[in-house]
Amino acid sequence: MEKxxxxxTNMAKEIRANRPEPIVSDIDMxxxxxxxxxxxxxxxxLDGSYILIEDYYSTGLTILHELNNYLKEKHPDQSFKxxxxxxxxxxxxxxxxxxxxxxxxxxxxxLRF
Numbered sequence: 001m002e003k004x005x006x007x008x009t010n011m012a013k014e015i016r017a018n019r020p021e022p023i024v025s026d027i028d029m030x031x032x033x034x035x036x037x038x039x040x041x042x043x044x045x046l047d048g049s050y051i052l053i054e055d056y057y058s059t060g061l062t063i064l065h066e067l068n069n070y071l072k073e074k075h076p077d078q079s080f081k082x083x084x085x086x087x088x089x090x091x092x093x094x095x096x097x098x099x100x101x102x103x104x105x106x107x108x109x110x111l112r113f
Contacts, residue, residue: 020095029098034059038066045096052098057108060097067093 029050032041041051041063053060068090075086100107 018091022101023098032059032063034062038062041097042066042070045093048096050096050098052100053108055109057099057106057110060099060108063097064094067097 027050029052030041030044031054032051033053033055044051045063045067051063053063071086071090071093075082075089077083077085
């Protein structure tokens with residue numbers, strides 16, 4: 001059996017890495033930088049808008065952290081089903097946070113301390 005890139009083979013089934021397809025067409029998106037309130041970004045994501053991070057990679061991490069906190073409050077159930085719903089919604093919403101990529105390189109700065 002031939003393995004494709006990003007696949008692991010398990011005795012019972014194949015596991016594939018979740019790699020979203022690049023967005024190559026023009027879509028409506030909201031430009032976001034670290035001076036803006038992360039809660040505004042969360043509201044825009046929940047409304048179905050895409051967010052494009054303009055300045056620093058850490059800005060995207062801040063939004064992901066706030067999204068995680070929001071979803072923890074929304075899905076307090078720690079059962080298997082509750083955790084599954086949390087992960088599913090987190091994955092769906094986090095895919096609306098975009099970074100520009102050019103020649104396999106991120107076009108945002110990395111903030112160094």
